[in-house]
Amino acid sequence: MGEERGQGQSTGKMSKHYSWIACLLSLCVISLAPASDGGNILVFPVDGSHWINMKPDCDSSSNSWYIAEQSPLYTTISLEMEIGLEDFFGIFLVEQLKAQREGASALTFLKLTKDFLKMIGQAHAIWCDALKRILEDNELVKSLLDAKYDLMLTDPAIAPGVVLAKYLKLPLVLNVRWVTSGDGQFLLAPSPLSYIPVPGSGLTDKMNFLQRVKNLLHYSITLVQQYFLVGPSYDAICEKYIEGGCDIISLLQDADIWLFRSDFVFDFPRPTMPNVIYMGGFQCKPAQPLPAELEDFVQSAGEHGVIIMTLGTLVHALPPELADEIASVFAKLPQKVIWRHKGERPNTLGNNTLIVDWMPQKDLLGHPQIKVFVAHGGTNGVQEAIYHGVPVLGIPLFFDQYDNLLRVQVRGAGKIISLSDLNGDSFEQGLRELLHQSHYRDNMQRLSRLHRDQPMSPMDQAVFWVEYVIRHKGAPHLRTQAFKMPWFSxxxxxxxxxxxxxxxxxxxxxxxxxxxxxxxxxxxxxxxxx
Structure with missing residues (x-):
């Protein structure tokens, strides 16, 4: 959803097809854990930032936003799509940014919600059409059956892989934070709305009466999304192609293992289930040396340090007038600035600011000279900031980004500036606060220590549980039977x-x-x- 590419890689040329991938576990996992067992995995990923969380080796050499069709780790089969992902989301994002800049109001909220639900419904309908073409390709289906895969690994934010796993009768492992109805945990575990905030509500786990009313209303929006806009597209496929019929909710709940891209350093405490494995920040790694020119620029900052800014994969640049205001604020500061910005070069750009098309985000965040990370609040970037202990000045743009940043802000490790409130004054005030008030860095460093203090790395946990499902041909003993009960029972x-x-x-x-x-x-x- 709102996750950005962890390395801050630039968007490549549009490729109007979707790659789903057959991976050999012995190839893609041995590079991470030499003692791991081999297996044959069918992977149905979601492209863009979600692919960073699917690909076991996160050191992608490609600058493309999309899944590379050629790789030593896997083979791909491409499916022609009517519209590309970037084109599809790009139209929506332009309208979202424009509406938010007009200011917060009930009318703006209704417009954003309407546009979001429309976009989500259309996106899932497109993917369901693609899934139909897969299932009706007899030669392709036969090749998948003959390959005798050990399990399906898929990201259920867009869920054709979930239905395909049922059709092929494969054990199912989800690499997940989002499902078709929103946050996956609401679908799997008891989720009292009295203290568990619904994504999009902008609430924490401490709610007064009116906030609980707001939380309930946001939850009702997710129900409308699932049962009226998204679910029917999948349910029609299940009825036609799956023997005995089914629905997308029951298929998701029947998954053997949920590799959940979060943890309770980042998220609020909540009930969970035994087949949920929390692996927040598993894409994070120790920083590698910077390219020589970039290292020289960073070191030239001296004791003042460096600020880095990026707004993720989908948004290349802010409106020109806003970019000028931000550039003028940077120019006033003694710090050096590295800014990923692909739009028109700001007129007020100072000599201390380096504009780049791409930056090694994780390696920069791990550099001791970095003082503040200005970011849009995608999950990957926030978790990388926590891992490296860098306070965040957040400018949330859409999707889950405000909620991600809120989790950092309430822990005293960052600050949020809403897009409707963003101007030169608010930006300068926020930056100076994070630079000069030490408690922000202290709190983020504490979160970093908590995140790192665990008996087994998130990646090792993920590898273990994937192999566990292969060894035991599923994990039905970890699934609750609550979902098979009628609601009144x-x-x-x-x-x-x-x-x-x-x-x-x-x-x-x-x-x-x-x-x-x-x-x-x-x-x-x-x-x-x-």
Whole structure:
């Protein structure tokens, strides 16, 4: 969703097809864990930043935003699409940015929500059409069956891979944060809305009454999204191609393992399930040396240090007038600045600011000279900032980015400037606050220590559980049976109804007996008086 490419790589030429990939585990995992067992995995990824979280080796040599068709790690089969991902999301993002700059209001919220739901519905419909073409290609399906894969690994933010796994009767491992209805945890584990904020609500785990009302309203939007806009597209495919029928929600809940791209250093505490493996920040690595020219620029900053700024893969540049204001703020500072900006060169650019098309984001964040990370709040970038202990000045643009940054802000490790409030003054104030108030860096360093202090690295955990599913041909013993219960049984309403009926029956019997005895005594008294 709002995750950005971890290396800050530039967008390549549009390739109007979708690559789904058959990987050999012995090839893609041995490079990470030499003692790992081999296996044959069918991978159905989501491109862009989500692919960074799917590809076991995160050191991609390609500058493309898209999955490379040639790689020593895997082979690909390409499927022609009617519209490319970047074209599709680009149209939506331009309108989103324009609406946010107009200012926050109920009307703006309704417009953004309407546009988002429309876009999501269309995106899933396009992918469902692509899945139909896969399932109707008899030769392709036969080759998949003959390959005898050990499991399917897929990102269910867009869920054709989930349906394909059911069709091929493969164990299913999800590399997940988002599912078709939003945050995957709401689909899998008990999620009391009293203290678990719905993505998009902009709330924390501490809510007053009105905030809980707001949280409930946002949750209702996710239900509309799932049951009226997204679900029907998948359910139609399930009914046509899956023996016995099914629905996308039940398929997701039946996944063997959920490799969840979060952890409780980043996220708020909440109930979970035994088949959820939290691997937040698993794409993070120790920093590598910078290219010589970039290292010279960074070292030239001296004791003042360096600020880096990037707004991720999808947004290349802010509006020119806003870019000019930001550039003028940078020019006032004693720090050096590295800014990933592909738009028109700002007129107010200072000598201390280096404009680049691409930056080695993870390596820069791990450099001791970096003082502040100005970012849009994609999951990858926020987790990398936590890993390296760099405070974040967040400018959320869309999707989950505000919620990601909020988790950093409430822990005192960053600050948010909404796009509607962004100008030269607010930007300068935010930067100076993070640069000169040491508690921001101290708090982020504390989060970094907490994140790193675990018995097994997130990547090793992910590898272990993928191999676990291969060894045992699934993990059904870790799946809860709660999803197979009707809603009234899940909440024990039938039991409560029975107990209520028994209580009412007992009260009725006692009252009836009491009335009978009273009436009998009255009759005896009347007889005596006569």
């Amino acid at each position: 899940y909440y024990c309403l039938d039991v409560l109804l029975l107990l209520l009926a028994a209580l009412c029956g007992t009260v009725f019997c006692v009252v009836a007996l009491f009335r009978f005895l009273c009436c009998r005594n009255r009759n005896k008294i009347k007889q005596k008086l006569q």
